[in-house]
Amino acid sequence: MDTATLLAFAAAFFVFAASPGPDNMTIVARTISGGAASGIAYGAGTVAGILIFLVLAACGLSVVAAKMAVVMAVLRYGGAAYLIWMGVRLWTAAPIVPDLQPLSGRRGLLATFATGVALNLGNPKMPLFYLALLPNVVGASLDAERLGALMLVILAVETVVIGGHVVLAGRARKLLRTPKVVRRVNRAAGGVMVGAGVAVVAAR
Numbered sequence: 614m615d616t617a618t619l620l621a622f623a624a625a626f627f628v629f630a631a632s633p634g635p636d637n638m639t640i641v642a643r644t645i646s647g648g649a650a651s652g653i654a655y656g657a658g659t660v661a662g663i664l665i666f667l668v669l670a671a672c673g674l675s676v677v678a679a680k681m682a683v684v685m686a687v688l689r690y691g692g693a694a695y696l697i698w699m700g701v702r703l704w705t706a707a708p709i710v711p712d713l714q715p716l717s718g719r720r721g722l723l724a725t726f727a728t729g730v731a732l733n734l735g736n737p738k739m740p741l742f743y744l745a746l747l748p749n750v751v752g753a754s755l756d757a758e759r760l761g762a763l764m765l766v767i768l769a770v771e772t773v774v775i776g777g778h779v780v781l782a783g784r785a786r787k788l789l790r791t792p793k794v795v796r797r798v799n800r801a802a803g804g805v806m807v808g809a810g811v812a813v814v815a816a817r
């Protein structure tokens with residue numbers, strides 16, 4: 614695969630990854646409420662879901678994945694319900710200044726990661742994105758070498774996109790110095806997460 618083709622794929626995928634949506638809103642909300650580790654955990658889950666679909670495409674199973682309506686619906690609604698539940702918890706949480714707030718434990722980070730995976734596996738637009746784009750990038754076949762190159766491009770693009778959201782949200786988090794401000798930000802972030810969950814459910 615030549616460099617020009619990879620750059621074209623990178624540009625198209627960057628637009629797809631950086632466009633406003635539930636994933637990016639949730640990364641920001643999780644970073645503000647739980648710190649960078651929480652935002653990165655969710656972002657890593659979204660990347661894992663994206664790569665799983667890429668592997669399915671390499672195996673010629675994108676069409677099958679696109680037709681797995683029941684499984685995808687369960688994943689999508691389950692992930693959306695968890696986002697809404699986290700948003701409600703954040704809205705009602707006692708305001709704690711971030712410096713005094715304990716970091717998310719391993720179990721919490723794993724749950725956040727799993728939510729990111731589930732929501733991306735349940736995203737009906739994901740297989741359609743690959744079905745529309747990959748034939749123009751790799752032609753009729755997607756061998757191991759091309760698959761590896763595309764995975765590296767996706768990881769590079771997502772590192773920039775997720776890292777940028779986490780850095781910006783982390784800077785905003787440093788402004789939280791009083792319980793009153795923390796309560797307002799918690800409610801704003803909780804509202805965003807609830808909205809993201811509702812958006813996932815409403816997506817077609």
